[in-house]
Amino acid sequence: EPEVTQTPSHQVTQMGQEVILRCVPISNHLYFYWYRQILGQKVEFLVSFYNNEISEKSEIFDDQFSVERPDGSNFTLKIRSTKLEDSAMYFCASSDWTVEQYFGPGTRLTVT
Amino acid sequence: RKEVEQDPGPFNVPEGATVAFNCTYSNSASQSFFWYRQDCRKEPKLLMSVYSSGNEDGRFTAQLNRASQYISLLIRDSKLSDSATYLCVVIYGQNFVFGPGTRLSVLP
Numbered sequence: 001e002p003e004v005t006q007t008p009s010h011q012v013t014q015m016g017q018e019v020i021l022r023c024v025p026i027s028n029h030l031y032f033y034w035y036r037q038i039l040g041q042k043v044e045f046l047v048s049f050y051n052n053e054i055s056e057k058s059e060i061f062d063d064q065f066s067v068e069r070p071d072g073s074n075f076t077l078k079i080r081s082t083k084l085e086d087s088a089m090y091f092c093a094s095s096d097w098t099v100e101q102y103f104g105p106g107t108r109l110t111v112t
Numbered sequence: 113r114k115e116v117e118q119d120p121g122p123f124n125v126p127e128g129a130t131v132a133f134n135c136t137y138s139n140s141a142s143q144s145f146f147w148y149r150q151d152c153r154k155e156p157k158l159l160m161s162v163y164s165s166g167n168e169d170g171r172f173t174a175q176l177n178r179a180s181q182y183i184s185l186l187i188r189d190s191k192l193s194d195s196a197t198y199l200c201v202v203i204y205g206q207n208f209v210f211g212p213g214t215r216l217s218v219l220p
Binding site: 033035041042043044045048055056058089091098099100101102103104105106 | 144146150153154155156157158161199203205206207208209210211212213
């Protein structure tokens with residue numbers, strides 16, 4: 001069964017550093033998403049991406065964040081200058097036209 | 113008012129019990145609805161889509177009431193493996209909103 005994969009599973013970084021979280025969506029999916037979940041809180045939408053551009057983004061997705069699909073398989077989330085409050089689990093998801101989203105296992109980001 | 117609200121839980125039920133979860137949403141333009149389950153420290157997993165006519169998948173039944181802006185999930189004959197947090201997801205346009213989740217513990 002095809003699945004979304006994410007790397008790394010855990011990333012520790014110092015405040016102010018840039019991080020790139022990587023995702024490989026399901027191969028025939030067209031829509032890609034990033035979410036975050038702070039420990040003990042709900043899943044929060046960050047951004048959706050379709051046809052090589054952002055289709056929607058939330059208030060959380062400010063200028064510190066960017067997404068890219070550098071090739072036909074990867075989908076990345078970059079945080080330019082991490083803050084302590086960026087510590088969270090980051091989930092990538094993908095969907096086909098039905099918008100039923102399938103999530104990757106997540107990257108736990110710890111900012112120290 | 114929060115966009116998506118769910119029963120706060122937790123629900124502790126014995127094996128074999130029937131349990132129902134409720135979810136309300138505030139945006140009447142919402143177009144698509146889903147139930148996900150999330151195990152502790154794991155990713156959300158799609159449980160089922162929710163259609164206006166209601167839908168059933170084995171022991172799980174989902175219903176949508178657009179007039180009341182209300183979604184429900186019914187689990188019959190609950191199993192120990194059903195223990196998880198159940199997340200209501202509401203979509204309008206490209207805006208995907210998760211509810212805070214309702215935790216279920218099925219006890220032996």
